[in-house]
Amino acid sequence: MVRAVVAAAYGGPEVISVVDAESRVPEAGEVTIAVKAAALNRWDAKQAEGAAGADPAKLPVRLGNEAAGVVTAVGEDAVGLEGEPLAVGDEVYGHKLRGAQASELTVKAALLLRKPAARSFVEASGLLSNGTTAVHALEAVGVGAGHTVLLHSASGAVGWLVSQLALLRGARVVGTASARNHDALRELGVEPVTYGDGLEGRVRALAPDGVDAAIDTVGTDEAVAVSLALLADPARLVTIANAQFAPVVAAGGKAIGGGAGADPGTAIRDAARLELAELFAAGRLGVDVARTYPLEEARDAYELLVTGHAGGKVVLEP
Known part of the structure; x- marks a missing residue:
């Protein structure tokens, strides 16, 4: 089973919990990654509050969109954002990854970049x-x-x-x-x-x-x-x-x-990903990480996030 962060209702940090979810085998163009770090963003808290819609039928809502981890399974034609096929064991990161705050994630390979060996999973998760x-x-x-x-x-x-x-x-x-x-x-x-x-x-x-x-x-x-x-x-x-x-x-x-x-x-933001990745790999761009939390302490992480005073990225480590 996968452990995933969800909003069990619509509201503040009090609605955040970590639950079991089903694992999914990657289809064509997809990979599965073991998540090593998942960054929080303001939008995650707003989504939990119902900013994207508050339909009770859609609860619980999986949260997160940024993560970094290791590829554990690949579907056919699983090509990363840089245009090269991804393989089991590759260290990757990306954003626009729905439900990224989880222990495992199956996503489109085209959303992922290779993580530089010299940069941490925590930093990579909070870049894009x-x-x-x-x-x-x-x-x-x-x-x-x-x-x-x-x-x-x-x-x-x-x-x-x-x-x-x-x-x-x-x-x-x-x-x-x-x-x-x-x-x-x-x-x-x-x-x-x-x-x-x-x-x-x-x-x-x-x-x-x-x-x-x-x-x-x-x-x-x-x-x-x-x-x-x-x-x-x-x-x-x-x-x-x-x-x-x-x-x-x-x-x-x-x-x-x-x-x-x-x-x-x-268009500007999508084009910026490769520029950012190049600067990140060259050590010319850094991510300021305010604090990390274990995945199971997601509610505490959200409590810090919503204060607006974290000072940098708040990151979960499954």
Whole structure:
């Protein structure tokens, strides 16, 4: 039997449990993997709350979409995302893997990348969902060499990847974060500022002429207001936070991701996977892991996730 994380009802972390599920033999184009790590995302908690629909007939809902593990069985023509056949024993990772928070998973081989031997399963499991969002955000506001970017929640799971990718593009990153995270951000190359009252003034002290682009990954009114005050062109503001989609778009900015009024950026995100994989394999891109939990402690992991203060990826290890 497979152990799988589910929402037994629609609600908060209290509805999360781990149950037995049936194993499935891979069909053509599929592989089965023994999951070694499965990352949590904000959407997982929203799905448990019923954001994708709250039909009682669909309960329990399997959760998760990101995982890394070892191939244990292959179907015919099981070709990975890089275009090469996958075989038993291959170490792989991917996202868009429905029900990924489980001890075993049977999925389309085309969604999987080979994990570099030097990178951990935990890191690999948390790369793609946030990484593709980060690339989309940078593309949406045209970040490139010589630009100064204001990044809200630079030490968060998405912000950590935005920071690295922006710096690799030759941009300057001014990132908001709590004081306890400033040293780590400086090590990345980010210029940290504390959020809260007086944020605009602190950013202006670093960037007297304003900023070229702003990326909101936190979804606060402060992030949006300060960004608009510092930008010459509101179209250079992008948010990934659902709560700010309407006000940001109304102000002339952009919203990306899932939800009404947002650009899903499917083509951009899909194309970004191989770029991210290359940087990850080369050791030029890292995933900040806040905490790992055993699979059986999934409810505790969700309790940390929904606080919004994990500071990095929360990962389950079956």
